[in-house]
Amino acid sequence: MIYAIGDIHGQAAALDRALALIETDGGPDAPVVFLGDYTDRGPDSRGVLDRLIDGRDAGRPWRFVMGNHDRMFLRFVTDGAQNDDRIKSGLSWMNRRLGGTTTLASYGLRSREGAAFLHTNNGGRETLSSYDIDGRRLGPQELVIAAREAVPEAHIQFLATLDLWVADGPLLFVHAGLRPGIPIERQDPDDLLWIRQGWLEDTRDHGPLVVHGHTALDHPRHYGNRVNLDGGAGYGNPLVPVVFEGRESWTLTPRGRVPLRPD
Secondary structure, X not given: OEEEEOOOOOOHHHHHHHHHHHHHHHOOOOOEEEOOOOOOOOOOHXXXXXXXXXXHHOOOOEEEEOOHHHHHHHHHHHHOOOOOXXXXXXXXXXXXXXXXXXXXXXXXXXXXXXXXXXXXXXXXXXXXXXXXXXXXEEOHHHHHHHHHHHOOHXXXXXXXXXXXEEEEOOEEEEOOOOOOOOOHHHOOHHHHHHOOOOOOOOOOOOOOEEEEOOOOOOOOEEXXXXXXXOOOHHHOOOOOOEEEEOOEEEEEEOOEEEEOOEO
């Protein structure tokens, strides 16, 4: 038996409720796999990382997969990178649609006026020009320095050491999905973090049942060859944990288990 939680996106209170449901069903030492996107959009990315790190350090049998938002946050704090080549719109991580501003706010870097951007001719890539903090406009490098000072080293190390995938018996846990027909050891990390096209529409048997998130739905859904656990918590939906026994699965609710069966 193993439990899984999809994209959290800074929703610390929702994480607490999901963990309470898991503990009620499986006890305090229940094994859990977290599918990434711990940060961005929601109000308390810092609180989410604190809870996950505290659980790990307390010896909980928890395993953690990296999400694309986690990598964007890590790259911004460590390298000042604002963009990812897999974002075809060219949006900066600091754009509200991606949620970097709420993540920085959870570390005390709150803005009243928000970000100002430049748009380059390189495919329309959006680049931060300045950011307001407490009435003071910071340039991009100044903001990166402020972020490095605000984000605890333990958080940076946690993000830097996340797994790209976790295998457990008949299950394979990954953030976004995989490139069909390619062994997991040869997968492009960018696909594991970002893939949609060529993955979501593929109906073939991948061997293990693939459990993933990344593509937001209104509720976890079972497709037969894969299970998508991103129930849209980043957009205000409940965070719904799922328990697996072999390839069978159930969502957890305050009323108990509800079968999660293939469509």
